[in-house]
Amino acid sequence: MIKTILVAFALAASMSVHAAIETYQFDSPEQEARFRQLGYELRCPKCQNQAIGDSDAEISGDLRAEVYRMLKEGATDAEIKDFMVARYGRYVLYSPPLDKQTLILWFGPAGLLVLGGILVVLRIRQSKKALEEGESQA
Amino acid sequence: MNRLMVWLPLGVFAILVGFFFKGLTLDPREQPSALIGQPVPAFELTDLNTGQLLSREMLPKEPFLLNVWASWCITCQVEHPYLTKLSEQMPVVGLNYKDTETAAKNWLQKLGDPYAMQIFDPSGRLGLDLGVAGAPETFLVDSSGVIHLRIQGEVNDRVFTQKIQPMLEMIQ
Incomplete structure (x- = not known):
């Protein structure tokens, strides 16, 4: 109640x-x-x-x-x-709206993500290479 | 390649510092007015003091300040003495924004009325057309009625010398 x-x-x-x-x-x-x-x-x-x-x-x-x-x-x-x-x-x-002034706003984050991805891939390849070289030397 | 990797974080850091440093001196509340370079919007409102019908065509034919104020606005009281001083130098047109007639009249009686004319806009219609977000705001308008500058917040000596004066010299 x-x-x-x-x-x-x-x-x-x-x-x-x-x-x-x-x-x-x-x-x-x-x-x-x-x-x-x-x-x-x-x-x-x-x-x-x-x-x-x-x-x-x-x-x-x-x-x-x-x-x-x-x-x-x-x-x-x-x-x-x-x-x-x-x-x-x-x-x-x-x-x-998408135009010249807002280009960075729209594509900046995706662009940074791609850039970061490329850097990561490069880095991994490099360390792999270094590892392989190290193994072949051993 | 390895060298680059070593210096890259420092580079990124430097860029960030640059952005943040710039950010320190930016006021996010300050927005560019959409009306810069545009004429004052057309209006038909009465003069608070005389009751006379005012329109865009009756604005001063020389550079003037259009000051948006209200009796409920504290900062307006703060900038009032400075505007009074400025009014000796150039016309200051008042836009009484979203106010009541009695409150506005009392305010002017108490603090003095330096305004060349007083546009009474109780509904805030002209304020909306001007893109006003709150009081006080002040616009610098040239002799042909085109807006050149918008100041959000208090007009004081610093704002006058740094923003209004240089623009005034350009449009005179």
Whole structure:
């Protein structure tokens, strides 16, 4: 019995917390999914590393409202992203488009991995060779 | 080959030191504005003090500073005396960002009003179009309304001499 009451209280409390956060009404589940997806992909301009979808910064709330407004007006995801980039620069995109400026960003890690791999292979071959030479001498 | 292997770690280390050293002097909060080289976005907002309708065309026809501020912003209070001093040298246009009329007016009454005009933007619409992430932010705009510089955070003597002054000399 006590358990049930506690659970009921917990539920009630969590609901009121939820209600205090923004409430957006969507036309369709797809629209809501796009809103969430954009919330993941757009970066809060005020924070170092947080998406607008999970940031409490004032500006993130403003940008969420803007995304919502544009979704309601029928804007495409690309249009919304372009709108944000025009104001906040590339910084707002968590997955920046591939071009000259972002080449290192996209291929740098893979390039380093390949480079490291080559070095490791060379190293192994060398020590093998040294070992074989040592054996033939013996 | 063996020689190279011996020196390689040192080389990698040196490159890393180079990057980290550069990183020491970089402020990650400072981002390039997407609006550098772009005109101030069009707007139709009222003047906080006069209630007159303001638009982009009414901005000063000489280089000026566009200062984004709010009464809730602590740093804005800190930079206010310096902006007041600067306003003797060049026009400072205020953009009152996401504020309430009474709070903003009280603030100006208490601390003084050095602003050439005061764009009242309670919804933060113009702020959003300017790519403002928070207050204070200050833009250097030339005589034809094009943005040349964006300062995030306090404007003080150091920021003026190191950033604003050189750019001002270039656009004058």
